[in-house]
Amino acid sequence: MIALIDYGAGNLTSVRKALAHLDAPATTPTAPADLDSADGIVVPGVGNFEATAALGPDWRSAIERHIARQRPLLGICVGMQWLFDGSAEAPGHPGLQMMPGTCTVITDKEATTPAVASGPSDRVGGRLKVPHVGWNTLRVTKPSWLLDGIPEGAHVYFTHSFAAPVTDDCVGATRYGMEFAAAVERGLVGGVQFHPEKSSDVGLTILRNFLRKAL
Amino acid sequence: MLSKRIIACLDVRDGAVVKGINFEGLRHAGDPAELATRYNREGIDEVVILDITATIEKRKALADTIQAVAREIFLPLCVGGGIRGEEHAEAAIEAGADKVGINTAALSHPALITTLAKRYGSQAVIVAIDAKREDGRFKIYVRSGQQGTDRDAVEWAQEAADRGAGEILLTSIDQDGTKAGFDCELTAAVSSAVPIPVIASGGAGTFDHFVDVFTTGQADAALAASIFHYSEHAVADLKTHLRTSGIPVRIT
Numbered sequence: 001m002i003a004l005i006d007y008g009a010g011n012l013t014s015v016r017k018a019l020a021h022l023d024a025p026a027t028t029p030t031a032p033a034d035l036d037s038a039d040g041i042v043v044p045g046v047g048n049f050e051a052t053a054a055l056g057p058d059w060r061s062a063i064e065r066h067i068a069r070q071r072p073l074l075g076i077c078v079g080m081q082w083l084f085d086g087s088a089e090a091p092g093h094p095g096l097q098m099m100p101g102t103c104t105v106i107t108d109k110e111a112t113t114p115a116v117a118s119g120p121s122d123r124v125g126g127r128l129k130v131p132h133v134g135w136n137t138l139r140v141t142k143p144s145w146l147l148d149g150i151p152e153g154a155h156v157y158f159t160h161s162f163a164a165p166v167t168d169d170c171v172g173a174t175r176y177g178m179e180f181a182a183a184v185e186r187g188l189v190g191g192v193q194f195h196p197e198k199s200s201d202v203g204l205t206i207l208r209n210f211l212r213k214a215l
Numbered sequence: 216m217l218s219k220r221i222i223a224c225l226d227v228r229d230g231a232v233v234k235g236i237n238f239e240g241l242r243h244a245g246d247p248a249e250l251a252t253r254y255n256r257e258g259i260d261e262v263v264i265l266d267i268t269a270t271i272e273k274r275k276a277l278a279d280t281i282q283a284v285a286r287e288i289f290l291p292l293c294v295g296g297g298i299r300g301e302e303h304a305e306a307a308i309e310a311g312a313d314k315v316g317i318n319t320a321a322l323s324h325p326a327l328i329t330t331l332a333k334r335y336g337s338q339a340v341i342v343a344i345d346a347k348r349e350d351g352r353f354k355i356y357v358r359s360g361q362q363g364t365d366r367d368a369v370e371w372a373q374e375a376a377d378r379g380a381g382e383i384l385l386t387s388i389d390q391d392g393t394k395a396g397f398d399c400e401l402t403a404a405v406s407s408a409v410p411i412p413v414i415a416s417g418g419a420g421t422f423d424h425f426v427d428v429f430t431t432g433q434a435d436a437a438l439a440a441s442i443f444h445y446s447e448h449a450v451a452d453l454k455t456h457l458r459t460s461g462i463p464v465r466i467t
Binding site: 013014017018021046047048121122124125127129130131132133134135136137155157159160161175176195197198199200201203204 | 216217218219220255260285286288289290291308309310311313335336337338339381382403406407410411412433434435436465467
């Protein structure tokens with residue numbers, strides 16, 4: 001059984017629908033103790049990092065127990081950012097601190113790089129628009145169970161304003177004004193900044209990779 | 216690099232896809248879920264369901280249609296038409312929409328933009344603007360293009376972005392359904408004035424019209440309906456053409 005965590009940020013409909021399409025049994029736990037019987041946990045999320053504050057100490061320790069039992073977890077978008085120390089979007093709210101680093105707002109760090117400025121560009125009218133919305137390419141940076149079977153340069157769907165840094169946990173990177181972690185992995189804890197449930201066949205392959213570890 | 220998005224619009228009335236010219240003269244063009252499935256196979260990047268009669272007849276967007284489409288495709292799905300308040304947005308999102316498009320209601324109650332952005336995030340809020348050239352500027356029309364206003368499209372787009380809109384869906388009433396090309400001047404004027412993505416709509420007739428709106432028009436995405444409805448493989452062929460023309464696109 002996959003536990004799909006509802007902490008009130010946006011809707012779970014899309015992720016639930018994608019899991020159903022892949023024949024994965026999923027439930028939304030109502031209490032932290034429900035997680036003790038979960039085969040895998042998905043932490044979805046859209047919107048503001050602050051919403052993760054709804055995952056209080058009880059939820060955090062239940063999730064940590066799950067990870068200690070060597071069971072897989074997948075964080076999506078804000079759910080992935082939450083795996084880190086925290087985010088500049090909500091400085092008072094610590095993340096799960098499974099992965100070192102702090103998420104920051106997307107900035108145009110490459111604006112003055114001539115090689116970038118002269119070629120095709122993400123800048124429309126000379127400016128980088130934020131949020132980063134749309135299909136962008138994945139650069140696979142490390143062998144990964146999460147990205148197994150995903151070709152270099154595959155397109156996935158993003159919609160976000162904040163992003164995690166490229167660290168040792170990064171297995172897939174994407175460039176938009178700056179390079180950021182698009183997919184991360186530490187043991188069986190994985191996270192993706194993009195939305196696999198909205199990334200057509202590529203996204204379904206990634207969800208299938210997660211389910212293979214879980215079920 | 217971020218791809219330019221190609222978005223298929225399904226103008227839906229009574230559960231069927233219809234297509235009109237200059238917002239009038241509707242004819243049937245198929246079943247929404249079937250069309251969406253075909254577009255997904257051809258490589259469309261996003262789908263918009265527009266309940267085109269909703270505002271006039273005071274009906275909310277059809278949850279059944281949204282559910283049927285959302286069951287078939289794993290792509291971003293936007294729903295517009297008849298979203299007059301928070302409860303309509305909630306119904307659309309619960310039925311499976313990722314984003315809602317608000318038009319008339321946003322203009323008459325701008326606070327709705329902020330309310331929805333706070334609840335669902337800015338990425339879920341698209342402000343749709345229907346603009347028409349009048350007296351040397353771009354004037355906004357509401358109620359499915361039937362009622363003129365005194366508002367300026369560029370100024371309103373800026374205000375909508377300030378209030379929390381995540382994207383602007385910009386339709387040229389002059390070009391809509393004509394197949395004579397997007398209004399690149401309108402699109403560039405809005406796109407260069409706001410810090411959020413702009414989806415150009417209205418007038419797509421040839422593949423080169425898309426090249427024009429992504430270059431001259433500075434659009435982040437382009438939306439069309441009939442150019443995709445009546446010909447198989449149009450989406451894939453369009454993307455091949457765009458890539459050959461140097462426009463970054465997602466090829467599946």
